Amino acid sequence: MATVMAATAAERAVLEEEFRWLLHDEVHAVLKQLQDILKEASLRFTLPGSGTEGPAKQENFILGSCGTDQVKGVLTLQGDALSQAIQDARNHVSQAIYLLTSRDESYQFKTGAEVLKLMDAVMLQLTRARNRLTTPATLTLPEIAASGLTRMFAPALPSDLLVNVYINLNKLCLTVYQLHALQPNSTKNFRPAGGAVLHSPGAMLDPLTAHSEWGSQRLEVSHVHKVECVIPWLNDALVYFTVSLQLCQQLKDKISVFSSYWSYRPF
Structure with missing residues (x-):
């Protein structure tokens, strides 16, 4: 019995050390990776002519019907005719970046629950950004x-x-x-x-x-x-959203794994 208890104590000590490393090191590494990815995503939503550099840049799009060549056309957009969906998505990305940067590298996460709460908040913003592009508005x-x-x-x-x-x-x-x-x-x-x-x-x-x-x-x-x-840059943005959501979920899974080793929830 004493041997079993000693082995359990040793195993617990190793797990606690791994968990501390996860909170103090790996979490910040993932947050930095997420920031870099989402900053790239945010650049994709920079609207032409949104700054002070001069007149709005016009964009030409060659449009065709699905599965047939019967209908084709060229659409020229100038200004912010379609800015609302793009701006909404970008606002959600910006909010996600704000949440990530609110904990700099010197910040010490004390519990796993704190990390899970942050990941849930970031994932909510990313899901809303993705949905803004994947779910067109229904209109009468x-x-x-x-x-x-x-x-x-x-x-x-x-x-x-x-x-x-x-x-x-x-x-x-x-x-x-x-x-x-x-x-x-x-x-x-x-x-x-x-x-x-x-x-x-x-x-x-x-x-x-x-x-x-x-x-x-x-x-x-x-x-x-x-x-x-x-639109290639929209495709890039959707890929960034998918990768970011996967990183968030992977970190949540690692945090949650430790709960299976204790009858109580030390995080």
């Missing part, structure tokens, strides 16, 4: 019409078109909805479309809510065209 047709995107095109688009432009994963997507007016004697049951990322032909909207060019006529989507293109 009147909301798309009221967004002003259709009116931003030069030359102006025909009044029977609605346009939505959004980010999805690493792609810039542009959807064009062609509308036609329902005849007053139409027997169709008019049901305004709800929110969606992509509306289908047959979706309806009431012009009184958004599309005044059509007067009082009710409208239906007759055709839908979607084109998209890959």
Whole structure:
């Protein structure tokens, strides 16, 4: 019995020493690695013309439809037409960096729970940043019409078109909805479309809510065209988010392993 107790005490002493090294050394090494990765990610979200260096830089995107060559086009963006999704993602990255840098190398973590709490907070910001790019907003047709995107095109688009432009994963997507007016004697049951990322032909909207060019006529989507293109720097950002989340989870797993060696939770 004495031998078993001695072995257990020796094993416990080794584990406690390893845990202290984890808290004092490896945690800070991981925090530094995360900071470096997220600073690179943050650079990907620097908006053209966001500083004082002069006029906003314009970007050209060659768009094509999925699986077919029937629809192609070139979209030129200038200024901050799509800045909201990018800015939101960048704000979450900045918040994650702030959390990481709030504990400099001289800071001593006293418990594993403290590390787990920090990792959870960082992972929350990274998940929100990633979701901002991977989960496009669902909009009703009147909301798309009221967004002003259709009116931003030069030359102006025909009044029977609605346009939505959004980010999805690493792609810039542009959807064009062609509308036609329902005849007053139409027997169709008019049901305004709800929110969606992509509306289908047959979706309806009431012009009184958004599309005044059509007067009082009710409208239906007759055709839908979607084109998209890959934006390389968005792909880079998503990779950085994935790697960072993996590092956070690996550190959490290492901290949690030590809890299996004690009946109580010393961290």
